[in-house]
Amino acid sequence: MVQVPSDGIQTEEWWNSEMAKLPKNLKPNKATILIYTASNVWKERNRRVFEGKSASPSAIINLIKEEANIRALALRDEIVQLTQ
Template sequence: LKASVLMYKVWNLWKERNRRVFEGKSAQPQQVVVFIKEEMALRRQACGSPVIL
């Protein structure tokens, strides 16, 4: 579980970096945390677990 949480954190940090570089937009750190939680919730709904196998 810890590895999957780390993966979601890194993935969303990467997406935020790309948003800033390529779109000229930025989110507050708190919003990035919300994005991470939303993605984990969507994964949990779709697969029953946030774990990526």
Template sequence: MTSLPGAKEVWRASAPLKVKFFFWLALHGRLWTAEHRMRHGLQQNNDCALCDQAVESTDYLLASCVFTREVWHRLLAHIGFQHLCPSDDSSLVDWWQQTRAQVPDAFRRGFDTLVLLVSWEVWKERNRRTFDGNNKTPAQVLALIRDDS
């Protein structure tokens, strides 16, 4: 039996259980993104709800999307770690695991929690845009992340 990379870290993070479960689903590729819904005939296109520039897959939405990367850049720039931002071709698990290895041991659990909370807020913003027609800016999403943490 092989273990999913990051599975243990998800459950050790200091985040609400619903956020941990959401991220666990993301690690397994089980989020109902536009790509997933289109594949099941539930919508006509698979464009990213946040940037409308690429196919909305879990990896794209939570790591590679321009909107998501701007949120990460704003957040990490405050603490001088903007060099840890995901790139435009990052996969969620690979970026998270490689980046957490660069974070000092004493801060890893906090970083894991941050990854989960940022992903959760990005997902909620995507849902606001998809289902409510309500858009927030990266700065507003960052403010929500700060409030949650």
């Protein structure tokens, strides 16, 4: 669960407080989800502003999942290559 930042809190302060709440083994996964979510929300904003197009919330969620899955596959392949 991600807490919505309170008014006036700086992004870095919010990020650090969110990460500090987690066990070390969960931090990379949560960071990945937050980064891909922010990135896709920004890209959707740009599509709407500059291209006059919009995607549904479920389509954006699917894009986030796709990117996270691609990253997971890439990391898995990298680990396999390192062990050979």
